[in-house]
Amino acid sequence: MEQFTINLLFVGASFALYIGIAIWARAGSTSEFYAAGRGVHPVTNGMATAADWMSAASFISMAGLIAFTGYDNSSFLMGWTGGYVLLALLLAPYLRKFGKFTVSEFIGDRFYSPTARMVAVICLIVASTTYVIGQMTGVGVAFGRFLEISNTAGLLIGACVVFAYAVFGGMKGVTYTQVAQYVVLIMAYTIPAVFISLQLTGTPIPALGLFSETTSTGAEGSVYLLTKLDQIVTDLGFASYTEAHKDNLNMVLFTLSLMIGTAGLPHVIMRFFTVPKVSDARWSAGWALVFIALLYLTAPAVGAMARLNITELMWPNGTSGEPVSVQTIETAPEYDWMLTWQKTGLLDWEDKNGDGLIQYYNDGSEAMAERAAANGWEGNELTNFNRDILVLANPEIANLPGWVIGLVAAGGLAAALSTAAGLLLAISSAVSHDLLKGQLTPNMSEKAELMSARIAMAVAIAVATILGLNPPGFAAQTVALAFGLAAASIFPALMMGIFSKRINNVGAVSGMLSGLIFTLVYIFLHKGWLFIAGTNSFPDTVDGSLFGIQSTAIGAIGALINFAVAYGVSMMTKDTPQEIKDLVESVRIPAGAGGAVDH
Amino acid sequence: MAEQTKAAKADSDGAGYWAANVRIILVSLVIWAVVSFGFGILLRPMLSGISVGGTDLGFWFAQQGSILVFLALIFFYAWRMNKLDREYGVEED
Structure with missing residues (x-):
């Protein structure tokens, strides 16, 4: 059977599964649409959170960025997992106790200000839309490859599929569908990694294989995989794989920015509203990280092994021998993947x-x-x-059987779709529930609310597709910008709302606005206004940047500004009223957490 | 009078629960920062003497170890807090 047919079969079968589940569990009421009636077990919720979380950035893009940079991009690994510690310790249990549907509802109530709620909605929309742009980049790569068409055509088809998919069901459909998606994506990620790890090191666990000796013995006997990799990349003039080349300040800020952003993104936080109890919210964060760690512990092995395989394919006679010939690439079966990927233009x-x-x-x-x-x-x-093709091309590069390649195509699409759907849901609930129903037209019917939610989704995906055609970076880099925005705006407000009784309405609003505006302007100054290439005032490099800090790392500074401004302004203005102090007290104690109460 | 004492006691208990929680959070966050920003980035040169599979311990912490510690921290916190809830009688029904 042809590879194209196999890919189509795998992708088709996995889609049929998701859609089947979505129909079976279709959302009826608005509360089901947003929070699935709070009937989700922590392990199930953890798995769905993991699927929601691990997007095109984690699945398609991250290992490629690590592969071509090595140690310096460890920030992605630490940042996107370490954020769960912040989420579990500082936010999840309290937000569950608070018992509302959305993040901005908490901010609006805690800071007793419709303005605070509006500002939170704006912050969420800005961060989530940036995030969806990154997802669309990944969707374009995945669809382009498996339909064997150009990246742009793949992106447009992908956008239609994502939209149809997100409109189908709300959270409830999404929760069970996402469990299925998690299973597909984790198998798609780990199975080829196990094969490759066995080929290269004889170890079936990729995370251990990364630190093992290679099976091929050279003149000096067997060597460690990482030693060998360091050797061949430096032979070709590239920076060594395991050494640090980035300055500590940027690496720390970038990692921190990803961590704080993780704990400030609405589609992940929303997940913790759907567990039955406060104690379950604590466990849920742990289970989510278990399922996420399965991929994150494997990713650095995927990156290093793929880099080794690619370099060896380009230099089949060793780095000092004769490189591969054009004729070999065009005719030898182990180079077929280069011809298929050439069609995507990547x-x-x-x-x-x-x-x-x-x-x-x-x-x-x-x-x-x-x-x-x-x-x-x-x-x-x-x-x-293109770094974003590495994971999808990986099984072909390692010459694995056709069904593994089909599985990876299905997994990559599952990752991109599940997160895009989760984000669109967060955007649509922000617009319809918080903005329209909460502020502008409080008397709108449930039916009108659902309709406006779907219109908001359509607008968001259209914007993301247009910007995704000329993305500001590889999928994971664009997504990193979204994390910086969430870190600078949402996380500090949520944390201060729980851990301080003194931060008042004026403080929170000025904090969120200064964090968001500072970070957004800094990113636009380096990436171009609205990410339009060529409109940037500073080059997007460490040395050329305004403060010597890369645009992907600036979110951490934005968060500090948010904290400082909110504290300073609160101290200079009126103390919070007694009922707010009581609200904070009650959020801090698990007892008395009931079902969700809508306005 | 009796009611006032009861209210004061409940107040101080609530404060005690919160203080204990904040202490556990602080200790956990110190560990969180040491394994990632510390061992993984800033203290890596200090750990370069300890070799792990073709590289050094700092590299392992940056790409594997910190993730494993994060997992342990979250489960420890969930277990410890659920116990603390019962100690202070503030658990859910």
């Missing part, structure tokens, strides 16, 4: 010096200049290797 090569060979090396490295001159090389000839 992978390309060019024989610049016309010697019939493809030299893959770092042409920016001074050490390589001499060797290049001596051999008549005219620059790196693997001209384009």
Whole structure:
């Protein structure tokens, strides 16, 4: 059977499964649409949270970014898991006790101010929309590959599928569908990794294989996988894999920004509203991280092993031998993946010096200049290797059976779809529940509320698709910007709302606004206004940036500004009223948590 | 009079529960920061003497160890807090 048919079968079967579950558990009332009647077990909820959480950024993009950078991108691993500690310790149990449906409802009530609620809604919409842009980038890559069409066409088709899918059901449909999606995506991620780890190191657990010796024995006997990788990438003039090349300040701020952002993103926090009890909210965060860790512990192995495989395919005779020839790429079956990926426009090569060979090396490295001159090389000839294709191409690169490749295509789509659906739900509930029903038209009917929720979804996905055509970075980098925005705006307000009785309405509003505006302006100054390329005032590098801090790391500073402004302004203005102090007291104690109360 | 004492006691108990909770959170967050920002990034040069599978302990903490510690922390906190709820009698029915 052809690979295209196999991919179609796997993707089709997994979609049929999700849609079947969505129909079976279709949301009827508004409360079911948002929070699934709070009947979800912590383990089930943990699994659904994991599916919701692990998006195109984690599944499709992250290992590729680690593969081509090595240690420096460990921030993604620590940041996107460490945030769960903040969520479990600082937010989840209290927000569950509070017992409302959305994050902005908490902010509106705690800071006794419709303005605070509006500002929170705006912050959520800005962060979630940025996040969806990153997802659409991933959706484009996945659809482009499995339909064997260009990235742009893949993105447009993907957008329609995501929209149809998100409109189908609310949270309840989504919760059980996401359990199915989790199972598909974790199998799709780990099965090829196990195969590759066995091939390269003989160890079936990729996380252990990463630190094992390779099975192929060289002249000096067996070597560790990471030692070998360091050796061959530095041979080609690339930065070593395991050493640090980024300054500590940027790495710490970037990690922190991802962590705080994790605890400030609405679609994840909303999950903790759906467990029956406060104690379940604590366990739920743990279970979510268990299911997330299965992928995150595997990802660095996937990255390192893929980098090794790719480099060895480009240099089949060793890094000092003759590189692969154009003819081999075009004819040998183990290079088929290069031809299929070339169709998406995300992978390309060019024989610049016309010697019939493809030299893959770092042409920016001074050490390589001499060797290049001596051999008549005219620059790196693997001209384009989009980081976002690495995970999807990985099983093909390692020459794994066709069904594994089909499974990975289904998994990548599951990851992108589940998160995009969760985010669209968060955006639509922010618009229809908080903005329209909560503020502008309080008397609207349930039917009108559901309709406006769906219109909001359509608008959000249209905006994300347009911006996703020219994304501000690889999927995971765009998503990292969304985390910075959530970190700077939402998390500080939630945390101060629980841990301080003194922070008042004026303080919270000025804190959120200054955090959001500072971070958004800083990102736009480096990435271009509204992410439109060329409109940036500073280059997006550490040295060229305004404060020597990369735009992806600025969220942590934004959060500090938010805390400081909120504290300062609160101290200078009137203390919070007694009923707010009582509200904070009651949120801190689990006893008396009932079902959700709507306004 | 009796009612006042009862209210005061409930108040101080609530405060005691919250203070105990904040203490557990602080200890957990110190560990959280030490394994990630510490061992994984800032203290990595200090740990470079300890080699792990072709690299050093700091690299392992950055890509594996910190995640495992995060997991342990969340489960510890859930277990400890559910126990604390019962000690102070503030658990749900």
